[in-house]
Amino acid sequence: MVTPGRVRPRRLRRGGALRDLVAETWVRPQQLIMPHFVLPAARGVDPIASMPGVARLGIDDLVRAVAADRELGIRTVLLFGSPAAGTKDPEGACAHDPAGTVPRAVRALRDAMGSDIVIITDVCLCAYTDHGHCGVIANAQVDNDRSLRPLAEMAVAHAAAGVDFVAPSDMMDGRVAAIRDALDVAGHSGVGILSYAVKYASAYYGPFRDAADSAPQHGDRRSYQMDPRNAVEAIREARLDEAEGADMLMVKPALAYLDIIQRVRAATTLPLAAYNVSGEYAAVKAAAAQGWLDEAAIVRENLQAMVRAGADVVITYHAREALRGRWL
Numbered sequence: 001m002v003t004p005g006r007v008r009p010r011r012l013r014r015g016g017a018l019r020d021l022v023a024e025t026w027v028r029p030q031q032l033i034m035p036h037f038v039l040p041a042a043r044g045v046d047p048i049a050s051m052p053g054v055a056r057l058g059i060d061d062l063v064r065a066v067a068a069d070r071e072l073g074i075r076t077v078l079l080f081g082s083p084a085a086g087t088k089d090p091e092g093a094c095a096h097d098p099a100g101t102v103p104r105a106v107r108a109l110r111d112a113m114g115s116d117i118v119i120i121t122d123v124c125l126c127a128y129t130d131h132g133h134c135g136v137i138a139n140a141q142v143d144n145d146r147s148l149r150p151l152a153e154m155a156v157a158h159a160a161a162g163v164d165f166v167a168p169s170d171m172m173d174g175r176v177a178a179i180r181d182a183l184d185v186a187g188h189s190g191v192g193i194l195s196y197a198v199k200y201a202s203a204y205y206g207p208f209r210d211a212a213d214s215a216p217q218h219g220d221r222r223s224y225q226m227d228p229r230n231a232v233e234a235i236r237e238a239r240l241d242e243a244e245g246a247d248m249l250m251v252k253p254a255l256a257y258l259d260i261i262q263r264v265r266a267a268t269t270l271p272l273a274a275y276n277v278s279g280e281y282a283a284v285k286a287a288a289a290q291g292w293l294d295e296a297a298i299v300r301e302n303l304q305a306m307v308r309a310g311a312d313v314v315i316t317y318h319a320r321e322a323l324r325g326r327w328l
C-alpha cells in the first residue's frame, strides 16, 4: 500500500509553466480548418442568424476574409457553395457546372493566394437539388448508384478549378471509389479525398441547413447517414473509405462522438479530421450570449477534447475567433 503523501499527482500542477511542460495535448493553428459559405455573386455579406459571426460571402469578400484569416494562421479552408437562384433541379445538375459558385471561388482563391492555402471543397448534392437530398431520387428513394456520377462530376469540376482536396459528405456507398476513378481519369491524380467517412444523422446540423439552404424538403437523411447508436459500424465505414482510396477520414459531428473519434483513430493510419459542426457552434454562441458560459474557455476545452480524443485536424467555425482572441 502506498501511503498517501508519498505519491502526489498535484506536484505536476503547481504552476503554469510546469503544467505546460507536461501537457499531453496541444491544439495548433495549423490543425484548424475554417469553413466558408459562398454566394453566387462577386460581392455580398449575408449573416446567418443561427450562426452568429458567420456569413455567406460573395467571392471577392471570401478572398478578403481568407487572406485576413491567413494572417491569423488559418491556412486551410472548406468551401460550401450556393447555386444561382432558380437553378436547383431534381438531379442537382448545377453542382457540376465548371462555372458554378465553388469553381469560381476556388479559382479566385488560387489566383490570390497560390499554394499558400489548402483548399478543400464539400462535394454533395443537397444544396443543388430542389428536394434537398444528398443524392438523386428514383422510385421515392435516394438512389445510391445513380448519385455516384453527378457526385464524381462535381468533384472533377472542383479539381479542374484547382482544389487540393474534395470532401464528399453525401454518404452514398462507393462514392469515394467513384470519385477517385473520375479524378484519375480526368488527370487529377494529385487531388486528394477527405472523406466524411463517419457521418451521423444528427440534429446538430440544423443551423448549417439554414446557411446552405440544403434542408431535405421531405423525409430525413437517416437512410444514408449513420445511426447515432452505432459505433462498430463507424469502423466499417472508415475501413471501406480507406480501401476505396480516401486520403483523410472525418468523424462528424465531434463533441457527442468523441468515443467514435478515439475508435476510428485507433483503426486507421490516415489523418483524421473532426467536424465541430454548426449546432455545436450555435449552442456555445447562444449560451455565451446569455452570459452563461465563458466562450473562450469553452472553445479551448472543446477543441482540446477533440484533439485529445484523436483528431489530427479540426474543422471549426470558431477557428478565426479562437486565433484572433488567443483562446488556445
Ligand code: PBG
Binding pocket: 122, 124, 126, 134, 169, 170, 204, 205, 206, 207, 208, 209, 214, 221, 276, 277, 278, 279
Ligand atoms: C451536406 C453537409 C452537411 C454538413 C456538411 N455537409 C449537412 C447535412 O448533411 O445535412 C453539416 C455541417 C455543419 O452542420 O456544420 N451534406
Ligand code: ZN
Binding pocket: 124, 125, 126, 127, 133, 134, 169, 170
Ligand atoms: Zn448533403
